[in-house]
Amino acid sequence: MNDILKMSATDISRLIKDRKIKVEELIQIQFKRIKQVEPNINSFISTNEEKAMIKAREVQELIDQGQLRNSNIVGIPIAIKDNICTKGIITSAASKTLSNYKPIYDATVINKLNDAGAIIIGKTNLDEFAMGGSTTTSYYGASRNPVNNDYITGGSSGGSAAAIAADQTFLSLATDTGGSIRQPASYCGVVGLKPSYGRVSRYGMIPFASSLDQIGTITKNVSDTVALFDAIYGNDGKDSNMITNQTFSMNKALASDIKGLRIGIPIEFMDEGLDQEIRDKVNDSVEVLQERGAIVEEFHLDILNYIKPVYYIIACAESSSNMGKFDGIRYGKDLANGEDLGLEVKLRTLFGIYVLTKDNYYQIYEQALKVRRLIKNNIDNAFTKYDVLIGPTVPNIVPNFREFEKDPYNINTSTKYTAAANLAGIPAISIPCGIDRRGLPIGLQIMGKSFCEEDVLRVAYTYEQAIKKNR
Amino acid sequence: MTSEEFDELALKSKIKFSDEEKNKAIFLLDNMLYDIQSIENLDTEGLDIMVTPLQLENVFRDDNANESYKQKEILNNASNINGDYFSIPKVIKD
Numbered sequence: 001m002n003d004i005l006k007m008s009a010t011d012i013s014r015l016i017k018d019r020k021i022k023v024e025e026l027i028q029i030q031f032k033r034i035k036q037v038e039p040n041i042n043s044f045i046s047t048n049e050e051k052a053m054i055k056a057r058e059v060q061e062l063i064d065q066g067q068l069r070n071s072n073i074v075g076i077p078i079a080i081k082d083n084i085c086t087k088g089i090i091t092s093a094a095s096k097t098l099s100n101y102k103p104i105y106d107a108t109v110i111n112k113l114n115d116a117g118a119i120i121i122g123k124t125n126l127d128e129f130a131m132g133g134s135t136t137t138s139y140y141g142a143s144r145n146p147v148n149n150d151y152i153t154g155g156s157s158g159g160s161a162a163a164i165a166a167d168q169t170f171l172s173l174a175t176d177t178g179g180s181i182r183q184p185a186s187y188c189g190v191v192g193l194k195p196s197y198g199r200v201s202r203y204g205m206i207p208f209a210s211s212l213d214q215i216g217t218i219t220k221n222v223s224d225t226v227a228l229f230d231a232i233y234g235n236d237g238k239d240s241n242m243i244t245n246q247t248f249s250m251n252k253a254l255a256s257d258i259k260g261l262r263i264g265i266p267i268e269f270m271d272e273g274l275d276q277e278i279r280d281k282v283n284d285s286v287e288v289l290q291e292r293g294a295i296v297e298e299f300h301l302d303i304l305n306y307i308k309p310v311y312y313i314i315a316c317a318e319s320s321s322n323m324g325k326f327d328g329i330r331y332g333k334d335l336a337n338g339e340d341l342g343l344e345v346k347l348r349t350l351f352g353i354y355v356l357t358k359d360n361y362y363q364i365y366e367q368a369l370k371v372r373r374l375i376k377n378n379i380d381n382a383f384t385k386y387d388v389l390i391g392p393t394v395p396n397i398v399p400n401f402r403e404f405e406k407d408p409y410n411i412n413t414s415t416k417y418t419a420a421a422n423l424a425g426i427p428a429i430s431i432p433c434g435i436d437r438r439g440l441p442i443g444l445q446i447m448g449k450s451f452c453e454e455d456v457l458r459v460a461y462t463y464e465q466a467i468k469k470n471r
Numbered sequence: 472m473t474s475e476e477f478d479e480l481a482l483k484s485k486i487k488f489s490d491e492e493k494n495k496a497i498f499l500l501d502n503m504l505y506d507i508q509s510i511e512n513l514d515t516e517g518l519d520i521m522v523t524p525l526q527l528e529n530v531f532r533d534d535n536a537n538e539s540y541k542q543k544e545i546l547n548n549a550s551n552i553n554g555d556y557f558s559i560p561k562v563i564k565d
């Protein structure tokens with residue numbers, strides 16, 4: 001059983017299409033694994049075995065009829081972050097406020113997954129309304145890192161990352177507003193992709209900060225990321241913040257060739273705030289890429305020092321506006337009583353309202369929007385010299401629960417490393433690049449030009465293949 | 472941030488805080504306000520604001536009639552309904 005669970009989604013999907021494995025069998029094996037480890041991990045808010053088995057039978061019938069041959073994720077179990085709407089399945093955003101909310105429609109990404117024959121097995125845990133970096137603010141309790149249960153998973157997509165790391169699913173969907181896919185992917189030792197802004201429809205995603213939010217993927221390896229991204233990207237008339245006529249080449253993304261590729265390393269990512277062990281692992285990874293023919297150069301990108309304040313002002317301002325819809329009339333509970341909402345969400349809402357008040361609007365909010373332009377201009381300028389930018393995903397090693405409770409806001413230092421991609425709208429991926437002194441994973445972040453996911457994925461894939469070969 | 476300033480802000484936000492939450496929130500808000508000072512004096516003269524990463528053009532879709540959601544389904548998520556309608560709390564108090 002465990003052999004199958006260790007395989008990649010794309011390999012399993014091939015076996016399913018060749019009718020060497022039945023979808024129902026795979027789903028049964030998957031749920032056995034979920035039940036086995038879930039008490040230690042708490043990566044799911046809900047699972048839907050009955051519906052998954054019905055869907056498995058339907059997909060098997062289509063396969064038997066010779067359909068779905070073009071899908072690379074057919075019959076594959078997938079877990080969905082619980083802030084993405086699933087028709088008839090409670091979508092809580094890990095908040096008591098929405099603990100009884102059953103959407104009457106599927107998000108566009110869910111429709112796309114259904115069309116590709118993937119099997120939705122459950123909804124994963126997150127920080128309440130995706131606000132946080134630990135998955136400890138969930139109404140449903142904290143998730144635990146599968147590598148070592150004494151450590152946090154990171155967040156906000158901690159459940160999606162942990163479920164992959166614990167072999168509870170082959171694929172998962174998550175959301176990223178300031179690092180919520182990449183930081184937990186780094187902490188749990190899996191691959192997390194935040195696509196470009198406008199690449200994947202957010203229709204049906206419970207919004208946090210609409211100009212930063214993006215749905216993305218968490219998987220075991222880069223080829224699975226490519227297969228899942230290929231299934232969910234593309235224009236959607238229901239999300240007005242999208243580019244029409246998009247293309248994506250799986251072949252270009254999975255070409256293990258980076259000869260002559262120009263890689264820039266912002267010195268501000270490698271400064272004194274970075275843990276020495278992480279710096280060493282990132283440098284080792286860069287050497288691997290150099291050996292494969294990449295041209296690497298360090299350069300200054302001073303504007304990165306302003307990412308954190310700009311991110312918090314914009315994210316909180318937008319979230320305070322988005323939270324206004326939760327009035328308890330059409331669905332959910334009214335936020336105003338204050339009892340059904342955690343402190344982190346209340347705090348961010350309050351801060352958002354503060355920066356938007358008449359006295360602060362121009363001095364704080366508008367200034368942040370101008371600095372965001374400066375950030376985008378500086379990053380665009382860097383991409384005139386480099387094809388991709390590389391650095392650590394986070395600056396600190398994974399904290400255990402005791403360390404986290406002592407200083408819960410220390411993890412926010414990773415905002416400087418992750419939120420640049422959200423503010424500029426560019427694609428970024430975190431891939432595992434080593435283990436720290438306590439046995440917890442370290443992540444390498446690769447960022448690319450807007451809508452150039454192929455470049456980011458090609459570098460990630462080349463690195464992954466090189467490491468596999470070295471082993 | 473003073474206790475009075477916090478109370479005024481909480482009133483505007485229409486979210487209630489317990490005393491314990493209030494003390495913690497004031498401390499954390501002070502930290503956030505300290506953090507954001509660093510961008511106050513950054514030279515942004517002549518820069519346009521950036522509200523979204525994409526330069527979007529207005530896109531209109533064709534006005535096709537599709538099947539709409541069933542009223543009963545929509546009302547199922549409401550905490551209070553009155554017949555075929557959402558029931559809302561009294562807005563104008565006595």
